[in-house]
Amino acid sequence: EAGVAQSPRYKIIEKRQSVAFWCNPISGHATLYWYQQILGQGPKLLIQFQNNGVVDDSQLPKDRFSAERLKGVDSTLKIQPAKLEDSAVYLCASSLFDRTGIFSEAFFGQGTRLTVV
Amino acid sequence: DAKTTQPNSMESNEEEPVHLPCNHSTISGTDYIHWYRQLPSQGPEYVIHGLTSNVNNRMASLAIAEDRKSSTLILHRATLRDAAVYYCILRNAGGTSYGKLTFGQGTILTVHP
Numbered sequence: 527e528a529g530v531a532q533s534p535r536y537k538i539i540e541k542r543q544s545v546a547f548w549c550n551p552i553s554g555h556a557t558l559y560w561y562q563q564i565l566g567q568g569p570k571l572l573i574q575f576q577n578n579g580v581v582d583d584s585q586l587p588k589d590r591f592s593a594e595r596l597k598g599v600d601s602t603l604k605i606q607p608a609k610l611e612d613s614a615v616y617l618c619a620s621s622l623f624d625r626t627g628i629f630s631e632a633f634f635g636q637g638t639r640l641t642v643v
Numbered sequence: 644d645a646k647t648t649q650p651n652s653m654e655s656n657e658e659e660p661v662h663l664p665c666n667h668s669t670i671s672g673t674d675y676i677h678w679y680r681q682l683p684s685q686g687p688e689y690v691i692h693g694l695t696s697n698v699n700n701r702m703a704s705l706a707i708a709e710d711r712k713s714s715t716l717i718l719h720r721a722t723l724r725d726a727a728v729y730y731c732i733l734r735n736a737g738g739t740s741y742g743k744l745t746f747g748q749g750t751i752l753t754v755h756p
Contacts, residue, residue: 530686557742568730568746569687581741617686621742629734629742632679634686 528552530635532618538641544606547638551599551620557581557629560593560603561617563637569617575601576623608642615639647731652751655721663716663750665731670711674733677744678705678716682727687746690716692734726754 531550539545551558556577561569572591573583577598586593590609595601605612615637622630648666655661667676678690691698691705693714698705704717718725728749735743 559744561746568728568748571743571745574743576741582743619686619744621744623742629736631677631689631692632687632744634688637686 530618530620530633532616532635532638534638535636536639536641538643539608541610541642542607544604545608545640546602546604547616547618547640549601549603549618549635551601551618552622552633554622555620555633556598556623557621557632558595558601559617559619559621559632560601561619563615563617565614572603605640608640610642613640613642647733647747649729649731649747649750651748652753654753654755655718656755657723658720661718661721661725661752661754663718663729663731663752664713665715666713667731667733668712670733671735673736675736676705676707676711676714677732677734678703679730679732679746680725680727681730681749682724687730690729721752721754723754723756726752728752 533548558575560572563569572586573593574581575595578595593603617637619632619634621632675692675694677692679687681687691703693705706715728751730746730749
């Protein structure tokens with residue numbers, strides 16, 4: 527089965543510019559996650575979608591970060607304006623949610639490495 | 644969110660068993676114990692999960708204490724490709740943490756040839 531696709535793989539921008547990341551989850555996976563991973567740290571959950579609704583965005587810096595998941599499939603994460611501390615790897619993951627209320631394992635993409643200079 | 648505690652790092656020799664511990668004293672009845680690992684320059688990958696009983700799969704075994712306040716991931720024969728950061732995560736099946744996957748710092752496993 528095809529995995530979680532993310533693009534671009536790498537991005538370098540100047541501070542105060544904007545940037546967008548794209549994620550295509552595994553077909554049929556209702557749950558989608560965006561994570562930020564700063565070098566040397568574990569992934570930090572930014573936002574979780576169930577279909578096209580937001581389940582948790584408590585750690586998303588909403589003054590500069592936004593995310594959407596149109597039609598419950600692809601998702602985009604945007605940063606505007608970027609700061610130096612946003613330099614990190616941005617990971618997308620998806621998970622199947624079955625009718626018994628059980629979540630399957632989460633599958634992660636390769637991530638987008640963002641450098642803000 | 645229920646928290647987990649893991650050692651920062653562990654070392655092993657190739658072809659020896661590795662036991663990675665995790666403490667989760669505040670685990671709730673609907674929390675599943677998940678393990679993921681992250682190889683260098685890659686996204687995390689699923690290893691194993693369980694609720695109450697011990698679990699085995701092709702990658703590893705998961706031993707869960709009877710009171711569920713701790714668990715151990717067992718790699719039966721470590722290889723150099725098992726060198727990674729291992730994360731123990733409590734994933735709730737319901738409530739306000741609906742399927743949430745919260746990563747901690749994990750355990751850095753070094754495997755020596």
